Amino acid sequence: MPLLPIHGHAGLRTRFDDAIQRDALPASLLLHGPLGIGKQRLALWLGQRLVCDGPEPRPCGRCQHCRYALAGTHPDIHWYFPRPRLKDGDASPSKIADDFREATLERVRTGAYPPAPPGEGIYVATVHAMVQSAAMAPALAARKVYILGDAERMVMREGSEDAAGAFLKLLEEPPVRTTVILTTSEPGALIPTIRSRVIAVRVPPLGSVDVDAVLAEPAMQQAVRDAGGPSSPDEQRRLANGAPGMLLAEAEWADAMARARRMLDAASNRDRREQARTALTQGSSKARGAFTTALDALTTLIHERVRASAERGNALGASRAARAMGAVEVAKERATGNVNPQLITSQLMRELEELLA
Numbered sequence: 300m301p302l303l304p305i306h307g308h309a310g311l312r313t314r315f316d317d318a319i320q321r322d323a324l325p326a327s328l329l330l331h332g333p334l335g336i337g338k339q340r341l342a343l344w345l346g347q348r349l350v351c352d353g354p355e356p357r358p359c360g361r362c363q364h365c366r367y368a369l370a371g372t373h374p375d376i377h378w379y380f381p382r383p384r385l386k387d388g389d390a391s392p393s394k395i396a397d398d399f400r401e402a403t404l405e406r407v408r409t410g411a412y413p414p415a416p417p418g419e420g421i422y423v424a425t426v427h428a429m430v431q432s433a434a435m436a437p438a439l440a441a442r443k444v445y446i447l448g449d450a451e452r453m454v455m456r457e458g459s460e461d462a463a464g465a466f467l468k469l470l471e472e473p474p475v476r477t478t479v480i481l482t483t484s485e486p487g488a489l490i491p492t493i494r495s496r497v498i499a500v501r502v503p504p505l506g507s508v509d510v511d512a513v514l515a516e517p518a519m520q521q522a523v524r525d526a527g528g529p530s531s532p533d534e535q536r537r538l539a540n541g542a543p544g545m546l547l548a549e550a551e552w553a554d555a556m557a558r559a560r561r562m563l564d565a566a567s568n569r570d571r572r573e574q575a576r577t578a579l580t581q582g583s584s585k586a587r588g589a590f591t592t593a594l595d596a597l598t599t600l601i602h603e604r605v606r607a608s609a610e611r612g613n614a615l616g617a618s619r620a621a622r623a624m625g626a627v628e629v630a631k632e633r634a635t636g637n638v639n640p641q642l643i644t645s646q647l648m649r650e651l652e653e654l655l656a
């Protein structure tokens with residue numbers, strides 16, 4: 300079974316295609332946007348577009364390069380993402396390559412995969428293996444493509460090893476005919492020396508037609524069932540909220556929803572003590588991933604209020620709730636920087652109290 304077909308991101312695909320035709324695609328790209336919207340799938344599409352040598356429009360989907368790319372076996376498309384640490388701390392590049400070959404096939408076989416569990420990372424041995432492989436010429440295609448999903452999980456220094464220098468050099472001056480594509484839902488968690496060396500491209504959530512198309516994929520439905528997600532299409536659409544991958548993150552999403560409800564209740568009830576307690580539970584900057592997901596959940600909950608108010612003909616309520624959504628967006632923006640989640644939460648709850656209590 301090939302990769303889950305790509306749906307949506309048509310505007311970006313056109314932009315990338317134009318850039319490739321003009322030979323103006325940057326050598327190092329960073330695709331950033333919310334969790335679960337298909338950033339890695341888009342990166343894989345771009346990889347396929349870059350290696351395809353079939354008829355236009357490319358990717359043609361039928362040439363040998365496309366077939367290998369869709370099967371997850373193209374020797375010049377290297378896809379890295381967080382993995383459990385290999386037992387052998389000094390795992391050799393060939394062991395790392397074997398691990399990723401298997402993990403990639405597993406992702407392709409299941410069709411739709413959940414977000415990488417906390418605790419998995421892109422470890423120094425992997426960064427070394429990647430840098431080493433990038434020095435070699437393409438095996439089959441005219442170009443090589445390196446995709447690093449969840450790039451904020453990259454570990455650059457461990458003990459005495461330092462992978463940072465070699466990796467930064469790879470980003471700054473990729474070997475000829477090499478494209479490096481990083482993806483992240485937390486651009487603020489990437490080290491500045493990486494951010495300054497890549498061209499950042501924001502990937503938006505999917506529109507409702509594209510969400511429906513993803514949900515209509517049999518492999519996606521199977522994965523949602525396996526993750527214990529909802530079976531009703533309406534419930535699926537509501538929870539997906541532009542990011543169908545979140546349906547596969549049942550546990551993380553349930554946790555985020557619970558946090559978001561607590562924040563919203565504390566703000567709506569003008570309960571200052573509960574607000575302070577809730578802010579404290581947002582933890583330190585280490586729990587940033589869970590925090591940004593909680594803010595996404597908050598957007599979903601407030602969006603429901605906007606809709607409910609509008610349905611009741613309460614225009615003032617709807618407009619205040621819409622402003623509350625704006626406040627959450629500002630909080631998300633700050634969360635991608637270096638601001639402490641506790642501070643962001645307590646300020647956000649004061650604003651929500653003004654608007655929603």
Ligand SMILES: [Zn+2]
Pocket residue numbers: 351352353354357358359360361362363364365366
């Ligand atoms: Zn092709």
